[in-house]
Amino acid sequence: MRFSYYPGCTLKTTAAVLENSALKAARALGIELLEQEEWQCCGAVFPLTVDEIAPFLSSVRSLAAAKDTGEKLVTLCAACHHVLKRANHVMKTDKDVCNKANNYLQLPDQYRGGTEVIHYLELLRDELGFSALAQKVKKPLTGQKIAAFYGCLLLRPPAVMQFDNAENPSIMEDFLRTLGATAVDYPYRTECCGVYLSVQNEEIVAGMVEKIINSALRHGAEAIVDACPLCHYNLLELQQKTTHGKLTLPVYYFTELLEEALGLEDRAEEKMAI
Amino acid sequence: MRRIGVFICWCGTNIANTVNIEGVTEAAGKMPSVIYADNYKYMCSEIGQSMIKEAIIKEKLDRVVVAACSPRMHELTFFKTAAAAGLNPYLVEIANIREHCSWVHKDKQEATGKAIALIRTAVAKAARNKELWATQIPVECRALVIGGGIGGIQAALDIADAGFEVDLVERTPSIGGRMAQLDKTFPTLDCSACILTPKMVEVASHHNITLYTFSEVEKVDGFVGNFEATIRKKARSIDLEKCTGCGICWEKCPSRVKSEFDEALVMRKAVYVPFPQAVPNVPVIDRASCRRFTREKCGICRKACPAGAVNYDQEDEVLQKKYGAIVVATGFDILDLDDFGEFSYGKHPDVLTSLEFERLVNSSGPTGGRLLRPSDQSPPKNVVFIQCVGSRDKSRGKPYCSKICCMYSAKHAILLREKYPEAQAYVFYIDIRTAGKDFEEFHRRAVEEYGALYLKGSVGKVFPDGDKLLVKGVDSLSGHAVEIEADMVVLAAAIKAKSDAPQLARLLGISTDTHSFFTEAHPKLRPVEAHTAGIFLAGACQGPKDIPETVSQASGAAAKAIILLSKDNLLSNPCVSEVNESLCTGCLSCIKVCPYGAVAEKTIEEKIHGKALKRRVAEVNEALCQGCGSCTVSCRPGAVNLKGFTNEQIMAEVDAICL
Amino acid sequence: MKITTQSLCGTMVKEIAAISGENVAKCYQCGKCTAACPVNMAMDILPHQVLRFLQLGLVEAVLNCNTIWICASCFTCAGRCPRGVDLPGVMEALRAILLRKRGFSRFKAGDMPRVLNKGMPEQGIVSGFRKYTK
């Protein structure tokens, strides 16, 4: 199994754990992820203004490059996935923007949205298959009660992202069960964590995170997993803001659990964001 | 000794919750002549009915009392049940222990006592019930349709197409009704005249339809299957046969009055055709404004008419006609806005009703469809529409929703923008109610594609401000009081019943609700029938309705009429009066009180002491008697009795209830 | 408050439509967006009111509210709106007008050390720049 792979800036720095564990697990699962040669930052947020095209040209470059190698483009960071998937959708559905982007980029071949963007979780579910993954599990996470946190970027807007049932998703819970863990259902699993508001309005985000953490705790979670570096930061950093430095619920990337279940590495001691 | 069976129904919990069923059953079992008493959860169900049938046969019951809901609901059901078991249905009595007891009482003990009393009463009456047999009465296979709007037109066409003769009576000079006044119709925006005119022409040319325009029904006698109506054909003063519709007469006529059809926005002549597509396309002379009639001068039109069709001496014609069924389709009016002074309606020419707006956008209207302000004939740029003017208004208007205003206001906002793409529509509303098929989508189009600004809230005042109208209202969604400088203000005045609807109801013997709309026999299950058998309702005369609903109801009413007319005979109600000639003193007070003219006098010959004597007595015509019982109470010697409700039966009931 | 055709169809109104690609008339004020919004408690004008104000042409009122800066672009509202209104897109258009034209900047280079010290991921920092500065 071979795929083009788009990492994104954060995975090379603050969220290196996410990338390292994901790549290691992929190798162990016999999946070849070929990092794109010349990728650029996706811009972190999808441009919602429709009167300019510059902000997503970098995404179009990556999408076009993936098409040239004829492979599906795998993403790992939820933000990059969101941006690439939506940029691709625009290229597919908005002729005007598509023409402008092509004219501007002067690509050797016209790009019209032919690449399929899939997230690492979709890769596990749809390409490898959770049953195949289950067979590779060496150290099942039996007895561990884990809450999945989806956040916004993978799910919404549902019509474009088509990731899962946006109001009642199950992919992360199915993933956790595949690893042998017990998935904790709780109402806040698809809520917004506060995203970039933590740049300016930490107190708002702290309140949002508190609700998420408390909800997960009340439903019996012993740990929480996510797929987004910014969710991860908010859940960890701002959790401590309301608990006066105490970490009541450990936060992991989903790939860390994967790595552990595959017997590749024990989960690291709980680390603070910094 | 009678053998009476009593059957008590729980009506689920309706009766059983307030009435002690077991106690009542036990008490009923001990009543005189009662040899059998039982109860069941739903007496009207298949199982309940079988219980009754079996008991009639096994226990050899000769009278049956069912204690259940109102006889209006299930008397017929239990009559059929008894008949199926070989018992004459008129030996069945209903004790209403639901509407008259469980539904209106809370205290179980009291309600139980009352239920027992009601059953005792029914048992006392049943013991005196006699077998009665319905007779057959022939049906007059013709229908009368009153009102020539789209409702009446549709009903007439459907009945006529089924092969029955129809007389369509319309008060005004042309059929068409309100629909003829409309420009385009929601939700498809097809032109009203384009879809209405062909139907009007079809009515005029249908071999089974006789059209009486400029006519009115003055009197209706008789009963289902055998109505007799008096129709007055008002003098048109124009010979329908000779007139070619050339129009010279109204061109020449010097008398001008406000046009009813154009909502008084323009003038018409004294001799006029209300609108170009009128059917029949023959003018009438409005004698109230014609100089020939008011001042005995003029006579221009007679001189001008090349066909010699003008006839000032024409007289009203009065016709007597028989019908088996009647469809009432007399439509609606809009509320008079005198009590709504804050809108400046009537004071400022650019404040209009929606119906006036319809005429202004209509290509056959006063401005040829150019939509101009009445004040200065300029095209309006800002038009404010105000919904619910008098609708849902307990204080000054009508408490009900007029149902069509949300939709026609959206239509008007669209029509405005289609005429003037730069114009802006503002619509003040309390709620938007668009429950019909494709209605919500239509309304959203007005907002999203035609840019109408909808403001949730009311308008407090409209008043002239320079050459504009200042509209002061509120947008309750944003919480802002708003002011709009409007060029035109359009008021969605409430729909109301025709002011003469109560008179027509009395004439027909049907009922009206508190707002004078005709009442249907059952709000859910018999929505097109009036309370009086053989009379059916269609269109806005029964409540606010749009065209699709009017047409559906009209076809429903027509179907009901066709069912009736398709029968050769009807079963008569055997509960009619009879005169005991030996007691009758011949005072004939019964003749005076009978509302149906069913009592007449006759002379009989008697032999008294060997001598033959002639004597005057009353006689009841069973075909005409409706069983109202008026005669029985007027008869001093008690010679008249209503079968099924004889004096003896009623006295027995009174005795039983006073026990 | 006076409503006129000018205030309803002014240049700002048109500009917002052009930048967001959204027709605010689509909104019928059911309030689903506000009910769904995870940050509604911190906003001075509620999300559905932003749309109502725009429908009435009250552009300045929405440009001056904190709501457009509190909106997290989480798309919860857009996913549930029964009329398919892209409210996050409208919020972005309002921000864009202030950032592009009125030289607004709510996140300056000088703020960097503060967030960097906390270990804020690049994703957050870039988002902050994209949402809060030109």
Ligand SMILES: Cc1cc2nc3c(=O)[nH]c(=O)nc-3n(C[C@H](O)[C@H](O)[C@H](O)COP(=O)(O)OP(=O)(O)OC[C@H]3O[C@@H](n4cnc5c(N)ncnc54)[C@H](O)[C@@H]3O)c2cc1C
């Ligand atoms: C402003 C406005 C706009 C509208 N727009 C639309 C629209 O776009 N689409 C839509 O579906 N509906 C519309 N409607 C509703 C539509 O007008 C009615 O649904 C329809 O006219 C009802 O038809 P009808 O036959 O019941 O009554 P009417 O049209 O009122 O016809 C009744 C007829 O009976 C006659 N009559 C009354 N009394 C007597 C009597 N005693 N004897 C003999 N004849 C009598 C009257 O002269 C009249 O000709 C609108 C209504 C208004 C007020």
Ligand code: SF4
């Ligand atoms: S959910 Fe949609 S329609 Fe409802 S108020 Fe919000 S934007 Fe308007």
Ligand code: SF4
């Ligand atoms: S996108 Fe903005 S307005 Fe919509 S729910 Fe999220 S934060 Fe609220």
